[in-house]
Amino acid sequence: MSNYKIVISYDGTRYKGWQSQKSTDATIQGKLQDILKKTAGYPVEVIGSGRTDAGVHAKGQAANFHLKEQIDERKLLETLNHYLPEDIAVLSLEEVEERFHSRFQAKEKTYMYRLHTSKIPDVFERKYVYTYTEPLHLENMKRAAAYMTGTMDFTSFCANKHMKKSAVRSVYAIDFQVTEKEIDIIYQGNGFLQNMVRIMTGTLLEVGMGKKKPEDIPMILAAKNREAAGFTAPAQGLVLLEVKYD
Structure with a gap:
């Protein structure tokens, strides 16, 4: 398994917050996971550093996710930003150590x-x-x-x-x-x-x-x-x- 850290910015105006919900697809986590699932071919959980509320914005939210294989980081960054809506952007993407956890290790x-x-x-x-x-x-x-x-x-x-x-x-x-x-x-x-x-x-x-x-x-x-x-x-x-x- 390969572990990747991303930094995301988003305009939270039209979203129901960070955390994905069964009742709506208007969440930041949900948008990211949907693209990663289509790209990887299997469900991918994106772990955020924390859950921002509905309507709250971010310039430097951090998150991580695991993939079964290593990928070209530059290409995946381009893919994410190509398919994400215009009010969400991935600013950076890098492979990190397997044990890195964006929420538990935030200082x-x-x-x-x-x-x-x-x-x-x-x-x-x-x-x-x-x-x-x-x-x-x-x-x-x-x-x-x-x-x-x-x-x-x-x-x-x-x-x-x-x-x-x-x-x-x-x-x-x-x-x-x-x-x-x-x-x-x-x-x-x-x-x-x-x-x-x-x-x-x-x-x-x-x-x-x-x-x-x-x-x-x-x-x-x-x-x-x-x-x-x-x-x-x-x-x-x-x-x-x-x-x-x-």
Whole structure:
């Protein structure tokens, strides 16, 4: 068996998320697996570094798959990009060691959430930003973000209320990039729970609006209750930028 790693970018607007589903063919994993099955002549499972939600985008999603034989990497890359829809692209393809696993061996993920803050709509970016034009107290948002940084139980920021596995994650940094028209929030961590970045963003926005205080964050974390945190920010503002490995 040969193991191949790919890096994928996609516009998630019209997809139901990463994970393939029996009820629809509108998933990123499903599109990739369909082409690989037709190319290889047998079913091929594409293992993603994580499951992005419906409507979430990626510039550097990582995945791997196994084939029974070795192939010409350049030709397979060309084949994938030829048959994939125009809103999905495979940026790179390389053979890796047999034991490489894109999800279990991921060491760091970087997400960006984009807030469009201008009262003038950006018609070309509307599918990739969350438009919020009311005043935000940015310094309070930064103070709140500091409480979210570190290794801790993030149950309050997880949409899956029945998750049985550990909700402990390490968030290495939350940074803000501010321009005249946009606020970008950059999240770096070893992994993120279902909807975690979107819930963290919604909570930070509620702090910025004055609905919550920065000092509320430790209590929200300690509650281990999704209802204690803020709203879930819309999917279209979120993009997976990069997945790092050793």
